[in-house]
Amino acid sequence: MASASQTTSSVPAPMAAASPHPNTVRTSTPLVSSQPQAPSTSAPAQPQNFPPLASTISKTTGQEPTPLVGPSTTVVGDTLFVFGGRILSRTNPRLTNDMYALDLVTRVWTKLETRGTIPPPRYFHSVCSLGDTKLVCFGGMSPGNSVPQQDTPTPPPTAAPQPPQGLDGQSEVMVMADIHMFDIPSRTWEFIPVMNSPEGRYAHCATIVPSVSAYAGTSSGAPSTTEEANLHGGAELVIVGGQDSANHYIEEINVFNLRSKQWTSKTPLGKCCGAYRSVVAPLGRHLAASKVGAGIEPDEDMAALPTVEEGAPDEHFGGMLIYSNYNFLDVKLELQIRFPNGQLIERPMHGQFSPPGLRFPNGAVLANHFVVSGTFLTSSKQEYALWALNLRTLEWSRVDAGSVFSQGSWNRGILWPRRNAFLILGNKSRSLVEDYNHRRINFSHICMVELEAFGLYENPRRTEHPAMQKWFPTQAQELGLMLLSMREMSDMEFLAIGGERIPVNSRVVAKRWGPYFLELLNASNPSPPPPMAQSNRAVSMATITPLTFSNTSTANPILAPPTTAQFNPLERPRTLFLPHTVQTINTLVKYLYTGSLPPVYSPDCSPQILCSLLQLARPYRIDGLLEVVVERLHQVLDKSNAAAVFNAAAMAAGGGAGVFSSAHSEPVDETLPDDCEHWKGTVSSVIGLQKRGLRGLMEGRRMRERGRSLGAANSVNVPNGAQGTFVANGI
Numbered sequence: 001m002a003s004a005s006q007t008t009s010s011v012p013a014p015m016a017a018a019s020p021h022p023n024t025v026r027t028s029t030p031l032v033s034s035q036p037q038a039p040s041t042s043a044p045a046q047p048q049n050f051p052p053l054a055s056t057i058s059k060t061t062g063q064e065p066t067p068l069v070g071p072s073t074t075v076v077g078d079t080l081f082v083f084g085g086r087i088l089s090r091t092n093p094r095l096t097n098d099m100y101a102l103d104l105v106t107r108v109w110t111k112l113e114t115r116g117t118i119p120p121p122r123y124f125h126s127v128c129s130l131g132d133t134k135l136v137c138f139g140g141m142s143p144g145n146s147v148p149q150q151d152t153p154t155p156p157p158t159a160a161p162q163p164p165q166g167l168d169g170q171s172e173v174m175v176m177a178d179i180h181m182f183d184i185p186s187r188t189w190e191f192i193p194v195m196n197s198p199e200g201r202y203a204h205c206a207t208i209v210p211s212v213s214a215y216a217g218t219s220s221g222a223p224s225t226t227e228e229a230n231l232h233g234g235a236e237l238v239i240v241g242g243q244d245s246a247n248h249y250i251e252e253i254n255v256f257n258l259r260s261k262q263w264t265s266k267t268p269l270g271k272c273c274g275a276y277r278s279v280v281a282p283l284g285r286h287l288a289a290s291k292v293g294a295g296i297e298p299d300e301d302m303a304a305l306p307t308v309e310e311g312a313p314d315e316h317f318g319g320m321l322i323y324s325n326y327n328f329l330d331v332k333l334e335l336q337i338r339f340p341n342g343q344l345i346e347r348p349m350h351g352q353f354s355p356p357g358l359r360f361p362n363g364a365v366l367a368n369h370f371v372v373s374g375t376f377l378t379s380s381k382q383e384y385a386l387w388a389l390n391l392r393t394l395e396w397s398r399v400d401a402g403s404v405f406s407q408g409s410w411n412r413g414i415l416w417p418r419r420n421a422f423l424i425l426g427n428k429s430r431s432l433v434e435d436y437n438h439r440r441i442n443f444s445h446i447c448m449v450e451l452e453a454f455g456l457y458e459n460p461r462r463t464e465h466p467a468m469q470k471w472f473p474t475q476a477q478e479l480g481l482m483l484l485s486m487r488e489m490s491d492m493e494f495l496a497i498g499g500e501r502i503p504v505n506s507r508v509v510a511k512r513w514g515p516y517f518l519e520l521l522n523a524s525n526p527s528p529p530p531p532m533a534q535s536n537r538a539v540s541m542a543t544i545t546p547l548t549f550s551n552t553s554t555a556n557p558i559l560a561p562p563t564t565a566q567f568n569p570l571e572r573p574r575t576l577f578l579p580h581t582v583q584t585i586n587t588l589v590k591y592l593y594t595g596s597l598p599p600v601y602s603p604d605c606s607p608q609i610l611c612s613l614l615q616l617a618r619p620y621r622i623d624g625l626l627e628v629v630v631e632r633l634h635q636v637l638d639k640s641n642a643a644a645v646f647n648a649a650a651m652a653a654g655g656g657a658g659v660f661s662s663a664h665s666e667p668v669d670e671t672l673p674d675d676c677e678h679w680k681g682t683v684s685s686v687i688g689l690q691k692r693g694l695r696g697l698m699e700g701r702r703m704r705e706r707g708r709s710l711g712a713a714n715s716v717n718v719p720n721g722a723q724g725t726f727v728a729n730g731i
Contacts, residue, residue, distance in 0.1 A: 054453040054691055055401040057428060058446055062109035065100045069439045070123030070140070070203075073414050073425070076184065077132055078104045080414070080423070083182075084140065086123045088440055095121035095143060095173070099182070100443075104416060104423070107446060116189035119180040124275065126206035127182075128237065130258060135182040136237055138256075141202045144172035175200035175245045179237075179256065192261055198254040203275040204242025209282045209318045209340075211236045211257060234259030238338075240280045240322055241273030249274060253338070267342055271324065271334065278324040279363040279372055283391075286367050286458065289319030289339045293347045293394045321370060321391075328357035328377075335394070351395035355387035359436070364415035366451060367458035368392050371399070371422060373413035375436055382432050384410035384424060386449060388456055399456070401449045409435040411442055420452040420688060452688025453695060457634045459627050459685070480593035483508070492574045494589065500582040501575075502589055512592040516621040520576060584612040588622070597628055600635050607633070607641040611648035614686070618652055626652075630685045634692070639703070642696025649690035 065071075071085030080102040086095050097119055099112045125140025177200040179192040211234055237256040243249055249272040255265045273280075283289060318340030325333050333354060335347045358374025365371075370389040376382070383406070386399035399422070408428035416423050427435075427442035435442065451457070483489055483505070490503035510517050578585055587604045591597055591613075598604040610633050617626040637645050 053694070055404045055447060055449045057404055058107055058448070060102065060107045060109055060444060060446055063100070063111040064109045065098070065111075065443045067435075067440045067442050068096075068123075069441065070125075071441055072125055072127035072137070073412055073441075074127045074129050074135060075104070075414055075416055075423075076129045076135070078416075078418060080104055081127070081135060081184075082443070083127050083135075083137065084119075084122045084125055085441070088438065095123055095141075097121040099187075102443075102446075104419075109443070112187050114182070114187050114189055117180070117191040118189045119178070119191075120176075122176065124202040125176070126204060126239075128206055128208045130181075130208055130235060133184050135184065136208065136258065137180040137182065138206055138237065138239060139176050139178070139201050139204060139242065141173040142176050144174050175202050175243075177201065194256075194261060194263060196263055198239070198252075198263060198266060199244060199250055201239075201242030201244055201250050204250075205240040205273060205275060205278050205280040205322070206237065207280045207282050207320060208235050208237050208258070209320050211259075211318065236264070236318070238280070238320065241269060241271070241278060243274055253342075255342075265342065267344075269344075271322075271336075272326070273322060273324055276360060277326045278322065279361045280320060280322050281363055281365045281370065283319040283321065283365055287319075287365075287391055289337050292319075292321070292337050292391050294392065296392050321365070323361070323363065323370065323372060323389075325355070325357050325361065328359070331357040335389075347394060349389065349394045349396065351393075353398065354396050355385065355398070358385060358387075360412075362413045364417075365391070366415060366417065366420065366456050369456045371415060371451065371456060373422065373424065375411070375432070377433065377436065384413070384426075384432070386413070386422060388451075388454070397454075399449065399451065399454050401447070404447055408432070408445070409440070409442055410447065411435060411440065416448075417458065419448075420450065420457055420685075422449045422451055423447070424449070450688055450691065452634075452685070453691035455634060455637070455692060457631070457688065459631050477594040477596060480595070481590070484589065484593045492576065494585050495575050495577040496582040496585050497579050498582055500585075502582070502585055504589055504592075509589075509592050512595065512623070514621060514623040520620075578616075580612055580616060584609050584616075588613060588616075588625075591625060591628070592622075595624075597632055600632065605632060605636075607636050607644060610636065611644050614648045614652045627685065630689050633689055637689075637692060637696060639696050639700040642693050642700055646690060646693030646697050649686050649693055653686045653690055 065082055065085075067088045068082075068085030069088060072081075072083050074081045074083075082100040082102070084095070084097055087093060099114050101110050101112055102108070103110070119137055120142045122140035122142040125137060127135050127137045130136050177197040179194060181190045181192055182188070183190070235258045237258055239254040239256070241250060241252075251269045251271060251273075253265075253267045253269050254263060256262070257264045283292070320338045322336040322338060322344075323334070325331055331354075333349060335349055337345050337347055339345070355372065356376050356378075358372065358376055361372050361374035363370060363372035368391050370391055371386065372389070373384065373386045376385040385405075386401060388397050388399055389395070390397070405424075408426055409430035409432045410424045410426035412426075413422055413424045415421075424447040425441065425443055425445075426447065427444040429444075430442060434440075487503050490505050492506050493501040493503050495501055506521075578588075580588075583604070587598065587609050590604065597610075610629055613625060613629045614633065616622075617629055633645055633649075
């Protein structure tokens with residue numbers, strides 16, 4: 001249990017300057033700490049000319065929300081949704097239930113016209129994403145004449161009530177425990193009537209995790225009846241902490257099942273958690289709750305998807321973490337792991353550095369790291385800070401965004417998983433301290449910090465790229481290697497630059513490589529197969545270009561992509577020359593046969609081989625190879641090979657489809673201000689790797705310069721171009 005001193009000092013803080021609630025305790029204690037943090041909590045300075053390459057500030061346009069207090073911000077896909085909040089206005093301050101959407105690619109705001117049973121206006125509530133099409137809203141503070149929560153399901157009014165005018169435009173507010181669901185495609189709200197609702201609250205923490213409770217009471221690992229499956233399956237909304245109408249912390253965890261639409265459990269928390277001091281985040285499928293703090297196994301394949309035995313509970317589903325920091329004059333940090341069965345275990349964090357106290361923190365889990373951000377205020381320093389916790393080792397590191405936060409007011413951070421980026425909303429022309437004291441959230445500017453450049457990376461195409469879905473369990477990989485070792489199963493050879501020959505099976509290679517492998521065979525075949533001749537598709541021997549299969553149809557075999565079966569066995573090419581070393585081609589062949597790269601510490605997965613694979617992935621258009629190589633290079637990159645990785649990434653970024661690929665069909669407004677970056681699509685994953693390699697390159701050069709002279713400068717110049725030691729035929 002938290003001590004009484006902790007509770008007393010932190011309870012009024014979230015609402016001390018902004019809440020219209022009549023029972024809110026207002027304190028005269030300055031919100032900015034009068035004592036600086038201990039120097040041990042600061043990370044060493046990073047090279048000053050690298051961070052600007054990984055962090056950019058852009059101006060937003062469109063129907064921008066007015067400054068708000070206590071709104072929710074939720075990212076779904078490439079869209080940021082903002083709901084509710086208290087409008088800061090001298091003439092008409094009020095709570096709102098408006099919904100805004102920011103296109104993160106074009107950075108254009110849109111005020112959505114919603115329908116259905118619209119929730120009453122509120123602030124300091126929570127909104128969580130359910131898949132890619134739903135948002136779930138819970139609790140917060142609403143006007144006093146909103147429909148109260150009752151045990152009998154009673155829907156609130158469809159129109160937002162107009163509260164009586166009083167102090168700051170609101171006579172009173174009340175805490176809520178209602179649940180509403182928003183359908184994104186139809187822009188429709190739905191009120192969820194429930195029984196036995198928990199205590200109403202505001203400034204709580206919430207997240208959605210997959211449910212494994214269906215496995216709890218059955219020996220077979222599956223629901224015994226359809227009724228049991230509907231009652232316990234699906235996803236769960238987990239509510240952690242929060243405060244009641246008297247500003248007292250609610251020390252419990254409540255779980256709402258989104259399939260059965262029932263509150264299923266209430267467990268004691270034993271800590272004071274809330275939006276002012278805490279963050280909750282699901283662990284996802286990349287890291288089991290039992291692996292947090294367990295370290296990294298030497299032979300563990302960090303890039304492989306976790307495998308789950310059939311019929312057994314999936315320990316990778318349902319885990320989440322609860323992070324808290326409090327006592328900002330003498331910062332205390334706590335980390336709890338909630339297992340799928342509801343068990344809470346505290347994990348000690350260690351390391352040379354740790355983050356300072358961050359007020360109103362926000363964060364999320366990205367692969368094996370927990371990224372947290374928040375407002376850092378002392379008498380000597382006021383800034384928005386980002387830190388990352390390695391969940392394997394539980395060691396902290398600072399994400400140095402450079403000087404982008406040195407001026408302006410930055411108020412709310414949120415992870416953009418598809419881009420491996422952390423977004424911070426704010427206004428670069430306002431005062432951080434002034435806006436913090438009023439709990440003001442601004443939406444005029446957005447700062448994007450590319451986390452991949454700092455080694456925080458989760459493959460954005462793991463759940464989108466078709467080839468990345470074709471991962472195979474260990475038994476299938478072993479079968480592929482056994483097939484590769486059987487020379488009698490091979491019908492052709494790959495010829496390396498040194499003259500070495502690697503026997504392969506053309507059917508296996510064609511299935512795993514993709515259509516471009518057949519194009520290479522076509523280009524080297526003196527007479528194309530009959531279906532290709534009838535389609536009038538010419539392929540130049542001098543410059544091999546990809547065939548266009550945009551109009552392919554299985555009903556028309558003439559337009560269908562070719563297969564090895566279409567070649568005359570007597571005329572089919574038996575040797576394919578690839579201008580790379582035998583080590584690189586061997587690793588490539590193993591990838592084609594097993595669907596994965598060798599383990600990190602294998603000699604077939606050295607940085608040199610990976611850099612070669614990175615360079616050939618795009619020109620040869622091998623399905624999924626680019627993604628798995630980028631992921632592997634993140635795991636092996638260090639100062640000793642940073643120069644090689646940077647050069648390989650620089651060369652790979654210019655191949656294939658280029659650096660930028662269009663993600664939206666909407667045109668970009670050419671009238672945007674000059675300080676607005678005209679970004680039209682999603683950046684290739686190679687770019688983040690290149691920036692990370694550049695960071696390691698600069699840090700290595702800085703260390704060498706320090707070694708030559710104690711008076712050497714701390715910063716290094718960016719190298720001109722990608723002049724490395726790589727050539728087209730390998731390293």
